[in-house]
Amino acid sequence: MADVSYKRHIAKTITWRLVGTIDTIILSWFISGDPFIGLKIGLSEVITKMTLYYLHERAWYKINLSKNGEILESKKRHLAKTVTWRLIGTLDTMLIAWFISGNPITGLKIGLAEVLTKMLLYYLHERVWYKMNFGIKDRKNN
Known part of the structure; x- marks a missing residue:
């Protein structure tokens, strides 16, 4: 398994937050x-x-989804991360939007x-980062 630095998770956190905030x-x-x-x-969400994204990223780094000792860095893993993050992110957005707008329907x-x-x-963000070596030591290219 490649050694992933905290720098990578922090950089992913920042780039995702820029994309997410604009959206x-x-x-x-x-x-x-x-x-x-x-x-x-x-x-308000920034x-x-x-914070939530960084914790999510660290949790997924620690989740051992391995097959024959090789960690699964696949589209399935990225889809699973997408779904779990979206659940957390959507709940956060709904609560903040309700509080700021004063309207639960909004x-x-x-x-x-x-x-x-x-x-x-x-998903696109995950795929881009998967192709990058930033913050990864001794990555085995597949």
């Missing part, structure tokens, strides 16, 4: 009809999402819209 701001703006609500929701709409956009964006 949240745009969705929240369109759903609420107010660009300031969109900005408030998107920017700290909670970066929070629900934003959270549900994000399920589609964020899963696609997250």
Whole structure:
């Protein structure tokens, strides 16, 4: 198994948060009809999402999904990470959107819209990072 540094997980956390925040701001703006609500929701999530994403990334690093001693770094693993992260992320977004907008239905709409956009964006983000060697020592190329 390749030795993965904390730098890699921090870098993935930052790049994902940039993509995720932009998506949240745009969705929240369109759903609420107010660009300031969109900005408030998107920017409020930065700290909670970066913390949750980092913890999610570290947890998945420690999960041993191995086959014959080789860790499975496959599309199936990335899909599983996508689903677990989306569950955590959607709940966080819905609660923040509800709190900021004052409307639970607005929070629900934003959270549900994000399920589609964020899963696609997250999967693509995972695939890009999988191809990169940043923060990986002694990676075996398959």
